[in-house]
Structures are given as structure tokens and as C-alpha cells.
Amino acid sequence: MKVSVIIPTLNCEKTIENLLKRLKNQTQKADEVIVVDSESNDNTAEIAEEEGAKVIKIKRRDFDHGGTRNFAVENSTGDAIIFLTQDALPYDEYFIENIVGPLKNSDVAAVYGRQIANEDAIPTEKFARLFNYPEKGFIKSKENIKELRIKAFFFSNVCSAIRRKEFEQAGKFPDNTIMNEDMIIASKLILNGYKIAYSPNAIVIHYHNYSPIKQFKRNFDIGVFFSENSWILKYGKAEGEGIKFLKDEIEFLWNNDKKWIIYAIIDNIFRYSGYQCGLKHKFIPLFIKKRISMNTNYWLIKERRF
Structure with a gap:
């Protein structure tokens, strides 16, 4: 090929x-x-x-x-x-x-x-x-x-x-x-x-040492994606994977680096909050969405088209 x-x-x-x-x-x-x-x-x-x-x-x-x-x-x-x-x-x-x-x-x-x-x-x-x-x-x-x-x-x-x-x-x-x-x-x-x-x-x-704030923004975008492609969710909820992720992460940190457990819990709270905001993004003003999204260009393109 x-x-x-x-x-x-x-x-x-x-x-x-x-x-x-x-x-x-x-x-x-x-x-x-x-x-x-x-x-x-x-x-x-x-x-x-x-x-x-x-x-x-x-x-x-x-x-x-x-x-x-x-x-x-x-x-x-x-x-x-x-x-x-x-x-x-x-x-x-x-x-x-x-x-x-x-x-x-x-x-x-x-x-x-x-x-x-x-x-x-x-x-x-x-x-x-x-x-x-x-x-x-x-x-x-x-x-x-x-x-x-x-x-x-x-x-x-x-x-x-x-x-x-x-x-x-x-x-x-x-x-x-x-x-x-x-x-x-x-x-x-x-x-x-x-x-x-x-x-x-x-x-x-490949990896990113994102802060909890950046995790919020990234997961806001994930929520927006699933809000606009909700047909995928009939195959399973993303929240289910999130719960499994947190459980396995705490077990991993317990065995490898316990001092990061509190950070992981905070990090996951920001992830979940961002995701939920993204799911409900239609109720959020555009100027706020541009500030809390990792993909500002997406909203600028939408703004130009509508």
C-alpha cells in the first residue's frame, strides 16, 4: 500500500x-x-x-x-x-x-x-x-x-x-x-x-499534564460533542466509563503514589462538571462558551455562520 x-x-x-x-x-x-x-x-x-x-x-x-x-x-x-x-x-x-x-x-x-x-x-x-x-x-x-x-x-x-x-x-x-x-x-x-x-x-x-481547569474545558467540549451527536449515547453512557476510570485510577494511585489520590478526585470532579456543562451548552451564552472551551475556533466558526 x-x-x-x-x-x-x-x-x-x-x-x-x-x-x-x-x-x-x-x-x-x-x-x-x-x-x-x-x-x-x-x-x-x-x-x-x-x-x-x-x-x-x-x-x-x-x-x-x-x-x-x-x-x-x-x-x-x-x-x-x-x-x-x-x-x-x-x-x-x-x-x-x-x-x-x-x-x-x-x-x-x-x-x-x-x-x-x-x-x-x-x-x-x-x-x-x-x-x-x-x-x-x-x-x-x-x-x-x-x-x-x-x-x-x-x-x-x-x-x-x-x-x-x-x-x-x-x-x-x-x-x-x-x-x-x-x-x-x-x-x-x-x-x-x-x-x-x-x-x-x-x-x-503523547500525553498532556492538564490542570483541573484545562480538564474542565476539554470535558466541556466532550459534553458538547455528545450533546450534538446524541445518537451515539444509545450505545452507552459516557458517564459509565467515567466511573470506571475513577475507580481504577484510585486503585492505581493507591499502589503507586498515594499522595496523588486527592488530586485525582478533584481532577475528576472538574472533568465531570465540564462534561455536564457541555451537555447543557445550549443554555450557555456564546461568549461564555468561547471562554470555557478548548476549541475556541469551533465557536467562532459557528458565530460567523449564524
Whole structure:
């Protein structure tokens, strides 16, 4: 398969060179690397070009999680499309080989890889990576929905690969979504009878030491997403996963670093509060939503359109 790698960027001159060099040092080479830059104020675009990437520039005001990635795919040539974020660093030289490998199975339309934290991550963030990205791989299909419920649609564009044919047949990513464009495409593929693989050997270093305030904002956006895509919730409530997350997190911290338990409880209160506010965002004035959201651009686009 011909492989295209797509990376949306904004002001990431500190990481983009390392990321592109790691991509060039792979056992399986990408046929092209496409960087879609949203008017960076630093040298991101110039560094990407120096490292051999094809750079496409867009207006920052036009960036959209789904639409921008669709635009990049339209300007790519690969049979398999790898999606990466600008801060996801391939752990070793086998990343591309391991992320596209499962696509050789005609039933598997998409693959997502494992995210790990390094020693700079706080204990709660280390747990979050372990919770969502285990060491053992698996394949999800329509038959797993009853067992996995909403988790059946979990998928991450931090590091993923999708076969172009099935991506286009499924209607690509949704435009104008605040986040979780990856969950939407995963749900479409699974409901259409395809399988999604989790490849734990396709590893990237990726984590965020978010404060409770930032967790509130991120989970506000998650709540907005589910408010606007409520059909997904018929397969299971996100709150159920949240309760399991907190229970497992406390057990993890009890065994590894007890002093972080109080922080974890506070952190989860902020997560839950943000999520509930997001679910009820239609009752919140727009100027407030722009302040409490991680994705301010989403609300600016909405404001321009309406």
C-alpha cells in the first residue's frame, strides 16, 4: 500500500523537526508526509519543508478537526492514510510498519496505536494512558457493541491509520465538529460492518499534564460533542466509563503514589462538571462558551455562520 502521513500543525517548531526525523527513520517509509499548517507564528512550516514534508497552508480561522483532515486527504495520494498530531512522537522505527500492518486484512478498515507517557508525565496522566491504551491488542467489530457499549467506538487520531477506500465510502470525517471526529468515523465503519484494530506495537509518546481547569474545558467540549451527536449515547453512557476510570485510577494511585489520590478526585470532579456543562451548552451564552472551551475556533466558526 502507498502510505500518506497527515499532520495538522500550529506553532510547533519545538517538536515538528523531531517528529519528522523519526518518521524518516522508519523500517517502512511513508510515500509522502503532508503538514497542514494553520498560520503558525513560528518556523513550523519552514522546518517541515526543510525536512521534506509537503506543506499546505490554511487560514487559522478555517481550522476544523474533521474538515481540515478531509482537505489534507483530498490532497494526498496514499491507499492508507496515517493521521498524527503534532505532539505525537513515534516511539521506535517500527511505528509505520505496525500501524498499517493490520490493514492488510480486508475486514480491518482502520487501526489506532498505543499512546504512552514518559517520565515527565504526572501520575494521573500516566494512568490515563494505561487505562485507554493497554499492552494487549484487539479487534473491534459490530459484534462487540453489546459488550463494549460506547467503548466500541473509541478511536484516536493522535495516531491512527485508515484505508482510503473505506474512509471515503464512510463519508470521511464530519465537518464542523468540536472534537471526536475520530469516534464518528469509527462508529460509521463499525456500523457498516468493518473492523477496527488496536495495535499496541504502534507506539507514540503523547500525553498532556492538564490542570483541573484545562480538564474542565476539554470535558466541556466532550459534553458538547455528545450533546450534538446524541445518537451515539444509545450505545452507552459516557458517564459509565467515567466511573470506571475513577475507580481504577484510585486503585492505581493507591499502589503507586498515594499522595496523588486527592488530586485525582478533584481532577475528576472538574472533568465531570465540564462534561455536564457541555451537555447543557445550549443554555450557555456564546461568549461564555468561547471562554470555557478548548476549541475556541469551533465557536467562532459557528458565530460567523449564524
